[in-house]
Amino acid sequence: MNNNKVVQWIDTRLPIFTFMRHALKEYPTPKNLNFLWNTGSLAGITLLIMIITGITLAMHYCPDPEDAFQSVERIMRDVNYGWLIRYIHMNGASFFFVLVYIHIFRGMYYGSYKSPRELLWILGVVIFLMMMATAFMGYVLPWGQMSFWGAKVITNLFSAIPIVGDTIVHWLLGGPTVGAPTLNRFFALHYLLPFGIVAIVCLHMVALHQFGSNNPSGVDPKHPSEQIPFHPYYTVKDLLGLSIYLFVFAFVVFFAPNFFGEPENYNPANSMVTPVHIVPEWYFLPFYAILRSIPSKLGGVMGMFGAVFVLFLLPWLDRSRVRSATFRPLYRPLFWVFVLNSIVLGWIGSQPPEGIYLIIGRGATAYYFFHFFVLLPLLSVIEKPLPVPDSITLYLDQKKRAV
Amino acid sequence: MLYKIIREHDMTKKQADQNVQSKERRDFLQLVTTAVGGVGAACALWPLIDSMNPAADTLAESTVDVDLRGIEPGQGKTVLWQGSPVFIRRRTPDEITYAQNMPMDTLLDPERDEARVKKPEWLVVVGVCTHLGCVPTGQKPTEPKGEYKGWLCPCHGSQFDISGRVCRGPAPTNLQVPPYVFLDDHTLKIGTNEA
Structure with a gap:
């Protein structure tokens, strides 16, 4: 307990210090977490960076079609350090998705979505969905050519809904097409949603601390000796990860700030001319590929949304009792096939929808759903898992002997 | 026999010294880490604060x-x-x-x-x-x-x-x-x- 009288006085009435000590210091953590467990805290820090830079940018940005593009250029040229703040915000979105994708794949590999962590996983998917909405609306704000046509294509997805589709699109846009009301509301929502994400992240943390972190063995800690306090062990590990991460982040911001961007978006929005080659940001490409692979408007839209929503069902599609892929001889290679397939989908999404790309895209789309709806339930039945050690200690002994 | 006792006494003394040293070392490292992190955060904060000053135009x-x-x-x-x-x-x-x-x-x-x-x-x-x-x-x-x-x-x-x-x-x-x-x-x- 802290000896400071003021801290004690406050803590008796409002136990925030006790809470912080439990959550950030004493929080018992499996002793064998690897560097993939850095992605959670790194994503949290990135969210903070995005909110702070975003608030600063909002002080200079004008959400009006007449001024939006110019105000962004003004930020780049005239506002003190505006170029730095915008490049951090712009690339921060990409880095955020890199972290979150690694975070999701880690959960899939080590079976972190399985009982009793289903709600933890579902909250994570909710965060992912909110991130996608926020990123999409943020990309519209500079009001370049890609912003405008991206907004047009994505909002038109909803017109695929039978009967009420067009009404819904008009409601979303606030007019017959993408225009001033659309930009204004996208700005309002782009500002609002991140705070919603913060709220869900807090719930994500509450759910996490209920049963504690999963670990590479997938076996729950059985003995206090298998756990170590979060501070200083994982604060130090997270700090090391953060240092390396910020190094890479700063490198991109300072030396390749437009690496993830599209040059086309530095042309002001023109509602009369669609760019020849229109692609979304890289983090949407796999879903975009699924959209284009299905030769039906409604089917494509359902496929695209289904590809995200299927993640909600994952804890019940994979019935295997073994968590970590380490002990699942069939699931482990198939996991990597799934990762590869997702990368192929991303690559297809960046190519024109014709010829061989269309064929590969259809195959990859089919496999994506095959993995979830056929392979995972099937594996739960036919796979013979390797013997799972009784405890983390035994798992680590086993690993040492193998080496 | 006496030699052994003296030697053991020396050993524990040495270990105790090492413990003190390693605690001082840890305190020092913690202080340096906090200081570097604090200075870094303050430097990172400056562009954000300065962006609120009047712009060039x-x-x-x-x-x-x-x-x-x-x-x-x-x-x-x-x-x-x-x-x-x-x-x-x-x-x-x-x-x-x-x-x-x-x-x-x-x-x-x-x-x-x-x-x-x-x-x-x-x-x-x-x-x-x-x-x-x-x-x-x-x-x-x-x-x-x-x-x-x-x-x-x-x-x-x-x-x-x-x-x-x-x-x-x-x-x-x-x-x-x-x-x-x-x-x-x-x-x-x-x-x-x-x-």
């Missing part, structure tokens, strides 16, 4: 040129300079005499009229009351000028003479004289003292 609007043709003696003109009104007044000989002979004990912030003008005929002051920032009335012939032939602040009743000097509070100081320069007989540049 805002600063570029810092001067304004005024055409003085068409302003007759006794008339005035109000121009916008850095977002604030500037009162330009072409004073009549009577007004000049009145301003120059104003008794100093009437003034709350005594200052000679000669020190507030570059040409006695032209008075240039920032039209913002030094109390809380309202724009005083008196620029238009129809507006109340107060008792001292100058300006009257509608917010809290401060009164200024025809030299822009405060004669009645609550304003604490005279209307500010901006930097300005006459480019030629009929052009005034506000915002700089150099042509």
Whole structure:
């Protein structure tokens, strides 16, 4: 307990210090977490960076079609350090998705979505969905050519809904097409949603601390000796990860700030001319590929949304009792096939929808759903898992002997 | 036997020393880490804070040129300079005499009229009351000028003479004289003292 009288006085009435000590210091953590467990805290820090830079940018940005593009250029040229703040915000979105994708794949590999962590996983998917909405609306704000046509294509997805589709699109846009009301509301929502994400992240943390972190063995800690306090062990590990991460982040911001961007978006929005080659940001490409692979408007839209929503069902599609892929001889290679397939989908999404790309895209789309709806339930039945050690200690002994 | 005891005693002493050393080492590392992190965070914060300072294009609007043709003696003109009104007044000989002979004990912030003008005929002051920032009335012939032939602040009743000097509070100081320069007989540049 802290000896400071003021801290004690406050803590008796409002136990925030006790809470912080439990959550950030004493929080018992499996002793064998690897560097993939850095992605959670790194994503949290990135969210903070995005909110702070975003608030600063909002002080200079004008959400009006007449001024939006110019105000962004003004930020780049005239506002003190505006170029730095915008490049951090712009690339921060990409880095955020890199972290979150690694975070999701880690959960899939080590079976972190399985009982009793289903709600933890579902909250994570909710965060992912909110991130996608926020990123999409943020990309519209500079009001370049890609912003405008991206907004047009994505909002038109909803017109695929039978009967009420067009009404819904008009409601979303606030007019017959993408225009001033659309930009204004996208700005309002782009500002609002991140705070919603913060709220869900807090719930994500509450759910996490209920049963504690999963670990590479997938076996729950059985003995206090298998756990170590979060501070200083994982604060130090997270700090090391953060240092390396910020190094890479700063490198991109300072030396390749437009690496993830599209040059086309530095042309002001023109509602009369669609760019020849229109692609979304890289983090949407796999879903975009699924959209284009299905030769039906409604089917494509359902496929695209289904590809995200299927993640909600994952804890019940994979019935295997073994968590970590380490002990699942069939699931482990198939996991990597799934990762590869997702990368192929991303690559297809960046190519024109014709010829061989269309064929590969259809195959990859089919496999994506095959993995979830056929392979995972099937594996739960036919796979013979390797013997799972009784405890983390035994798992680590086993690993040492193998080496 | 004795040798062994001494040796064991030495060992524990050595270990204890090592423990103290490693604790000091850890404290030192923690301090250094915190310091480096703190300095880094502060440096990272600076661009965000500085971005709220006036931007380059805002600063570029810092001067304004005024055409003085068409302003007759006794008339005035109000121009916008850095977002604030500037009162330009072409004073009549009577007004000049009145301003120059104003008794100093009437003034709350005594200052000679000669020190507030570059040409006695032209008075240039920032039209913002030094109390809380309202724009005083008196620029238009129809507006109340107060008792001292100058300006009257509608917010809290401060009164200024025809030299822009405060004669009645609550304003604490005279209307500010901006930097300005006459480019030629009929052009005034506000915002700089150099042509």
